[in-house]
Amino acid sequence: MIEIKNVSKTFLSEGKILEAVKDVSLHIKPKEVFGIIGFSGAGKSTLVRCINLLERPSHGSIIVDGQDITSLSPKELHKARKNIGMIFQHFNLMKSRNVFQNIAYPLKGRGQNKNEIKEKVNALLKLVELEDKAKAYPSQLSGGQKQRVAIARALATDPKVLLCDEATSALDPQTTLSILKLLKQVNKQLGITIVIITHEMAVIKEVCNRVAVMENGKIAEEGEVFQVFSSPRQEVTKGFIDTTSVLHKIYDLIETSSPVVQLKPGEKILKLKYLEKKASEALISIISRDFNIDCNIIFGSIEIIGDAPLGGLVIIVSGKSGDIEDAINYLESKNVEVEVLDID
């Protein structure tokens, strides 16, 4: 659906050349929810703004729905943009227009009569569950409601693609979830390809099928969300995982010699990480029973990503050292990454 081919974008600011996006190529498939995650300044926003040419790439080409966007005349571009909806971090609703008029904005001048527009807007209001707010002005709405209006407005022209530029970054976690749920619904119900730009790991986990991790204007890694986050290859990806997982806290606990990690003779602390979609197997029970060791779960962090559990556990095991060895080997054979933590 979207083909980004060797796109670079350089800015000239105060005599300095700034390379925001460096030779990025991506293929976003029809009807998928594709996430681009990166810390601020990674170039992700610039990249997504290249897709509808709010920023014109310095090099490379962008093909949306079979059409090379970069080669269009201004008039053709205006038309092509109706096929690419966009929502923003700060919603960008028109203050002087009420909810109805905001959603109707992109419908004007397309040869539709008043009734057709009214019908369309009402259907969109229903979709975003704001039927009772048609006459309200943006200043009377909450952040979540504003973003719902923005989504309805972006969908008014029946686009095939929806770009979300940090669309949930100004919202609280609960509202973020409700907006993400709506995006998911839009994706499933209308079959719209969605590109989500975010710096929040939770957003990617919640809705994306595939993800690209961006750093310094380049794609650090790319793939299925579960794949990328279960076995991250790049430091930047690991950094994002640490923002949501509590597993790394064990290192702090050990460093401060917390009572939680005081071991008796024969005990060992293990950090387990699931690398495959197999956490449903009763691994802890199995090693406890078959290898005759006791397992004490200190804490864990397991989340469901792309319908599979991802995360791990920190456990204290006690038993004969040979049995512990065997248990570790067994776990590793089941594709669980095992780290034996040293306690000094």
Add this chain to the structure above:
Amino acid sequence: MIEWINEILPNVVNKVPELIKSLNQTLYLLGISGSISFVFGSILGIILTVTKKGNIYENKFIYIILDKIINIFRSIPFIILLASLIPLTRAIVGTAIGTKGAILPLIFGTVPFFSRQIESALAELDSGLIEAAQAMGTSSMGIIFRVYLKESIPGIVRATTITFVSLIGLTAMAGAIGGGGLGDFAIRYGHQRNQIDVTYVTVIILLIIVMIVQSLGNIIIKKTTH
């Protein structure tokens, strides 16, 4: 009652027809030069805004030229502008004196001020809205009318009110070239013949005009701000 009026406004009572004539002239000057200035000032203000760096019709050359011209005209005191424009007024209007002769200088005195006001009203617009409009496939012309102008109505009304009030002040000065109007009336009788009551009455009338314009502006601003 009549006696009382005769007593406190001895010089005004016998000039009522002339006072009304002056008021009409003032309203005529305000109407003509105000509406022409509104159109030209708006256009220039829009051009200033959209040719600015990073905007939809970014054009350094046009922006700088326009910016400088406006600055030059704004720094000329109106009374000097009145005198220096006499040849141009004569060429365009046919006469440089009287009410007709005052219109052109009034426009020259108002347009630069108003275009700056419009520029700053439009500059208040959140650039995110322009981006959103572009993303929705709005053409650049569409952005001027459907976003810049539509979304800035309260700011534009505020600019118009401020400019109109200062234009009232300028029309009073136009009396200097025989432009007529209330200012002329006040200078001729109130000042030169020391008929203080004439001055007071004209001041009160001008004050009422200002107040009407101001409250009208405020009503529109209130209605269009959401």
